Amino acid sequence: MREFSNLIGGEPRPADRTLDSVDPSTGRAWARIPRSTAGDADAAVTAARTAFPAWSAMPAAGRAHLLREVAGVFAANARELAELETRDNGRIITETARRDLPGMTYLWQLAAAECGAAVEGRTVILGPGSLGFTRRVPYGVVVGIIPWNSPISTFSAKAAFALAAGNTVVIKPAEQAAASTLRLGELLREVLPPGVLNIVSGLGEEAGDALVRHPGVNRISLTGSTETARIITRASTDALKPLAFELGGKSPNIVFADADLDRAALGVSTQSVFTANAGQVCVAGSRILIQRPVFAEMIDRITAITRGIRLGDPLSEETTMGPIVSAEQFQRVTGYLEIAAKEGAELVFGGRSGGEIVDEAYAGGYWVEPTLFTTEDNALRVCQEEIFGPVAVALPFDTDEEAIAIANDSAYGLAAGVWTRDLGRAHRMCRDVEAGTVWVNTYRKMPPGLPFEGLKDSGYGHDSVLANTREKSCLIET
Template identity: 50%
Template sequence: MERFLNYVSGEHRPARSGQWLDSVDPATGEVWAQIPAGDTADVDDAVAAAQEAFRSSDWRRVPTAVRAVRLRAWADAIEANAEHLSEIETRDNGRPLKETRFAQLPGAAMQVRYLAGLAEEIEGTTTDIRPEAFAYTLWEPVGVGAVIIPWNGPLPVFFAKVAAALAAGNAVVVKPSEHASVSILEATRLFAGLDIPPGLVNVVAGTGAAAGDAVAGHPDIGKISFTGSTETGRRITRRATGNIKNLQLELGGKSPHIIFADADLEAAAAGVAGGIFTPNAGQTCVVGSRVLVQSAVYDEFVGLLAKQAENLAVGDPADPATGMGPIANPAQYDKIRSYLQIGREEGAELAFGGRTTEDLFPADSRLRGGYYVEPTLFTTGDNRLRICQEEIFGPVAVALPFDTEEQAVRIANDTPYGLAAGLWTENLRRAHRLTRALRAGSVWVNTYKALHWALPFGGHKHSGNGGAAGGATALREWMELKSVWMNVGDPAPRGEER
């Protein structure tokens, strides 16, 4: 049983309490590693280390070009260790290896390089207010920030958030999910060979109630970047109000995927399947879990979607043939199974799927102890059902019919969330109308879940607080704006406003 350690002030260490938490392999249900059960004492150590590094290191004072070079060296290290880290990520949270190894880790390295380049683009503005005044603005680092990371994609979030914080000149404390901390704790070993001062990056594992609460309420943390569920985002917000922290919240979704009769239905079915029956079993905030289909092609499209689902092999995430892996942890598995029951009780019809581990694997299979749900689709005409309004965060979609464009928009926007939306149509005018009418932070037309670090990403309504990460202004989320007014004319008389 391997034990992984917290990372504080450049050192790997256990929790001060000496307590440990088990890490479960979701493919088999077996405990395979342990992580520190960090708490307030460990968070205090990490924040103190970050404060000292921010004050005493040259990180925020070195030329931004030098900072960028050091971050690019980190990206090189990520690439060099991608195979090892992806294997750990897959075992820790069940995301199939073909995705972690060949998509997420290479993408993470490229994103770190992109953010490193933004460090060289930090610039303020000058304002011509009056002849005797030289007025300008400065973007400065927050100081000590915190990143609270979800369990569905730990390494990509870790690399992206920490790279942005460092590129902006900050020190950072990272709290990974207790359900998937191992890959991040292992990734801290990369810093040993880098010219990034000790204490700039600190990682404390532990439960949300212990370590997470301590991070959210710590008076010396000036900013929190959180990715996760809307309910956890509410708890962090309440906890962080004591010292009015800068909060960046990327939260849940119940995204609509709208298919019009004029669409390429085969392509749309493949896009919808890829947008909900994902390799990590629909455990992604942007999944298109509400499938709105124009009535004229409703039955045909449900049939096409069923064929897409039939071709997805559910199984071992380490197997290259696997199309969809397990649910990441027991609590989430139980939640998804409860929604399968809720859907039936609400009167929705089960079009296909609905089976879980016991129905999918024989009793002698090593996967019988894992957490599996097959691609599932309910059909209903009532968008008020709980399975239509609440985030399930699994491979469970709901299909709803509509007749007119106006009805499609009304149903699509009739949810507390506003993270993403998909639209399939060959009508260019309709595409432009709906991209404006849909209340979502991202809208995709004739594609879905097309993400890139060069574009902003954030949610509306209960999907976030509007602080979009990504894009050319990504570092500004980790900086504060200062105005400077210099009088370059004759000194103004005391008390005179000029």
């Protein structure tokens, strides 16, 4: 059993109690992480507050230099970090090693390049002898609460830009998958000044609650569930903390008859919901809207593609889909398979779960097949509720207006996909579909240069350098 510690004030800090971290491909514990208390959370915030004056006063060029060194740590330790994350949450190694780690190295380099933007302001000539100007200032201590489905990526998005802006940071990883983040703490303590970055693992109702209620915390950024966001909102009201939430989704993937159907079939299946971390991604295009003239043809194409999906050892380069992250999430996903059947949705393929669909060595893991249902009723629970697994529903539509109506008939508004050769239609869809991000003829691409922000129950706010600063106005008269 591998042991991991918190990072507080630049030093490894074990907690008095621990939690087992379970390998979801086998169902067996492989590591222990701290089950932090309110006292651990307070120590981390205190360390961050102590480090804040010097870090925020450091010239932007100095912070940029250190963030480039952090990028170097990611590059030098990429394989180890990728394997840790794969073992901890089941995300296949081809995603963690080829997609996540190279992307995060670039993200830290980008954050370093944007340090200067954090200190830029505006000048306004108000009249003779009267000059107004603004300064961008950091908030102070920023808490980042990150999910289990993509810890390294969300850790980087929250920590890199907050640090670039001059804030100090406390990260709370999800208890289901904290190992890669805690290992990063071990590595980065050699680069960043003590207290600038702190990492505290544990349960949300213990360490997480203590952090969001702490009077020394100045901003909170969560990537997680809508229900967790509501809890944090209620817990943080006394201190009026600024909040940023990137939450769940039930994203529509809209295929028009004029689309490149081969490209669309790949986009709505392996790039969107099934092999994309076994559907455990917030932007999963789990509602596949297909124009009626090509509905049957698209279902056939999707079915043919999913026959090639291989479940198994997430550390194998040959595996194309991993397990569900935990026993709790496995029960949730398989419960929706039963709900869909009871609601009358028609099963196209999949629907099986458990150890019989993988090699015997992984029979104890949390496995669910890629599964597709069809229906014409967008009111079904499997069309409205976020499943967070490799389960999708296909619905036919006739007109552009009907596609928009179905797409927008959701409490969520995180992302959407549109597949068409018609440029005018593409622009109308970008305008009229209620989603923070709309992809056209592609899916699940999130370059750091573009903001990623949800609508409706999918949250608000984002993690950029400017989002981690406030604009302070000054007026001088002579």
